[in-house]
Amino acid sequence: MPFHKPDRGAIALAKKRIAGIIAVLLIGSGCAAVWHPSIAPLAARPAFPPGQIARGAELAAVGDCAVCHTVSQGRPYAGGRGVPTPFGTVYATNITPDPDTGIGQWSAVAFQRAMRDGIDRTGRHLYPVLPYPHFTRASDDDIAALYAFLMTRAPVHQITRANDLPFPLDNRVLLAGWNLLYLNPGTWHPDPKHDADWNRGAYLVEAIGHCGACHTPHNALGAEKDSRALSGGEAENWYAPPLQAASKAGQPWTEDALVDYLRTGFSAGHGAAAGPMTAVTEELASVPQADVHAMAVYVASLMPKSSTVVASAAGGAGLDPLFAGACGGCHAADAPMTRNGAPSLALSTAVNAPTPQNVIQIMLNGIPWREGKPAPYMPAFGAALTDAQVADLATYLRKTYSNQPAWAIAPADVAKMREAL
Amino acid sequence: MIRLNINGHVHEVDAEPDTPLLYVLRDDLAMNGAKFGCGLGQCGACTVIVDGQAVFSCLMPIAALPGRTIRTIEGLGDSPVQRAFIDEQAAQCGYCSAGMVMRAQALLEHNPHPSEQEIRSTMAVNLCRCGTHMRILAAVRKAATAMGSARVTTP
Numbered sequence: 001m002p003f004h005k006p007d008r009g010a011i012a013l014a015k016k017r018i019a020g021i022i023a024v025l026l027i028g029s030g031c032a033a034v035w036h037p038s039i040a041p042l043a044a045r046p047a048f049p050p051g052q053i054a055r056g057a058e059l060a061a062v063g064d065c066a067v068c069h070t071v072s073q074g075r076p077y078a079g080g081r082g083v084p085t086p087f088g089t090v091y092a093t094n095i096t097p098d099p100d101t102g103i104g105q106w107s108a109v110a111f112q113r114a115m116r117d118g119i120d121r122t123g124r125h126l127y128p129v130l131p132y133p134h135f136t137r138a139s140d141d142d143i144a145a146l147y148a149f150l151m152t153r154a155p156v157h158q159i160t161r162a163n164d165l166p167f168p169l170d171n172r173v174l175l176a177g178w179n180l181l182y183l184n185p186g187t188w189h190p191d192p193k194h195d196a197d198w199n200r201g202a203y204l205v206e207a208i209g210h211c212g213a214c215h216t217p218h219n220a221l222g223a224e225k226d227s228r229a230l231s232g233g234e235a236e237n238w239y240a241p242p243l244q245a246a247s248k249a250g251q252p253w254t255e256d257a258l259v260d261y262l263r264t265g266f267s268a269g270h271g272a273a274a275g276p277m278t279a280v281t282e283e284l285a286s287v288p289q290a291d292v293h294a295m296a297v298y299v300a301s302l303m304p305k306s307s308t309v310v311a312s313a314a315g316g317a318g319l320d321p322l323f324a325g326a327c328g329g330c331h332a333a334d335a336p337m338t339r340n341g342a343p344s345l346a347l348s349t350a351v352n353a354p355t356p357q358n359v360i361q362i363m364l365n366g367i368p369w370r371e372g373k374p375a376p377y378m379p380a381f382g383a384a385l386t387d388a389q390v391a392d393l394a395t396y397l398r399k400t401y402s403n404q405p406a407w408a409i410a411p412a413d414v415a416k417m418r419e420a421l
Numbered sequence: 422m423i424r425l426n427i428n429g430h431v432h433e434v435d436a437e438p439d440t441p442l443l444y445v446l447r448d449d450l451a452m453n454g455a456k457f458g459c460g461l462g463q464c465g466a467c468t469v470i471v472d473g474q475a476v477f478s479c480l481m482p483i484a485a486l487p488g489r490t491i492r493t494i495e496g497l498g499d500s501p502v503q504r505a506f507i508d509e510q511a512a513q514c515g516y517c518s519a520g521m522v523m524r525a526q527a528l529l530e531h532n533p534h535p536s537e538q539e540i541r542s543t544m545a546v547n548l549c550r551c552g553t554h555m556r557i558l559a560a561v562r563k564a565a566t567a568m569g570s571a572r573v574t575t576p
Contacts, residue, residue, distance in 0.1 A: 324439035325482020329461050379462030383474035
């Protein structure tokens with residue numbers, strides 16, 4: 001998605017787009033079988049073998065369930081986090097086994113239907129913000145393990161607030177049409193041309209990890225464009241870079257670099273995870289090394305094998321005074337942080353991205369401390385620099401540290417991103 | 422020459438435009454309240470207020486400051502925040518205190534009724550090596566009450 005500058009024309013276009021979306025969904029819904037039965041509530045919570053619960057915990061970490069289904073400082077899996085979408089805000093539900101407000105009455109069959117078809121226990125459609133088009137590929141055993149894990153969490157009584165979606169997108173019947181168009185049922189099939197590790201990784205990335213939910217561009221109806229899978233997308237006002245041939249990484253992403261990055265949130269040749277990716281790496285830190293390695297094997301196989309030519313960025317004389325005074329202490333050539341392994345900005349994914357979103361986000365918010373965890377940190381400059389100064393500095397970084405086409409950034413673009421914080 | 426508006430007075434400063442504000446305050450203007458801790462925006466000892474918001478003056482090039490309003494601890498006068506820090510004995514060695522006071526001041530000017538979580542997340546970027554954080558938090562709560570806010574929720 002291009003760096004957005006909404007104007008009247010864009011808003012009119014968006015309205016037309018929404019009208020088009022609704023028309024398509026209505027036609028689709030009309031054709032689809034829209035009625036799904038309610039599945040009888042569980043009388044009592046079943047017991048599960050410890051091994052199955054433990055496996056479910058690992059899969060829940062790969063799938064980042066807690067990232068959306070927990071509010072900041074909230075009880076794990078109790079829901080309530082608002083997930084912003086181009087259509088409005090959808091609130092993640094309570095997936096603790098509380099019988100009234102969570103999934104305590106859900107049988108294994110009901111849980112499997114939610115994961116595979118996006119239908120809740122009562123027969124109601126779930127919005128595809130829940131990435132069931134990915135989860136539908138998961139194996140029966142893995143869905144059962146996730147169920148065992150979630151049903152053995154501490155139940156939390158917490159009602160999920162209503163979604164903030166405009167009429168008529170708040171009508172879930174429309175999702176029957178969406179599913180007809182975009183949900184391709186069927187579990188994952190290994191590719192015999194590749195080894196077990198690659199296939200394991202592909203399965204974890206596609207079926208459980210749902211990396212494409214952010215890293216694949218979405219169409220006007222919010223579905224992933226399968227023809228451009230993992231070619232770069234957007235999430236919560238952050239740009240999600242390509243995980244395949246379109247990657248502009250200055251150094252090729254190797255399996256080892258990906259394992260480092262995914263498990264620690266930092267890779268010496270590429271930089272630090274930030275924005276929505278931070279939580280993903282925190283979750284993957286607890287996943288067995290072999291699984292993260294398999295994911296790395298798969299993603300590395302999609303990535304370019306050779307480097308993109310990076311800017312030389314000599315630095316030294318002629319540094320922009322804003323850069324020298326605000327950034328140079330860490331990012332200038334031979335600054336203390338670069339001696340500790342931080343890469344040159346010329347290698348930064350954010351600086352080489354097609355849009356300046358991530359550079360502006362990181363300048364405004366920094367990379368916050370993660371309490372009690374050794375992790376990358378950058379102070380926030382949102383208070384120190386004006387919108388015009390952030391725009392100038394981002395433009396300077398692009399010109400100095402990247403061979404990619406220049407960004408056109410107006411102070412108003414920065415102001416918009418501040419508002420969205 | 423760069424003109425800086427500090428504590429209501431305009432100072433003409435003869436320094437390179439990339440010079441951090443902290444160096445100008447301490448070396449050129451003899452305002453030694455803000456401290457040099459890490460020089461990398463990681464400790465908060467140098468915190469001052471620019472346009473109403475707390476910033477690390479060690480990462481604040483003076484080129485970014487013309488036309489903006491700078492406040493340092495020297496210009497705070499008799500803020501209830503300082504009084505509360507004294508009352509709560511919130512200093513051990515005192516090196517972080519000026520920065521802590523300025524960050525708390527900016528918080529309470531923006532948000533006179535901060536929750537415990539808001540106080541903690543705001544103050545988290547300023548470090549105290551002596552370990553007086555609990556007293557500092559008590560001082561910020563006390564200052565919030567003194568500055569006319571009754572509601573400070575506990576976690």
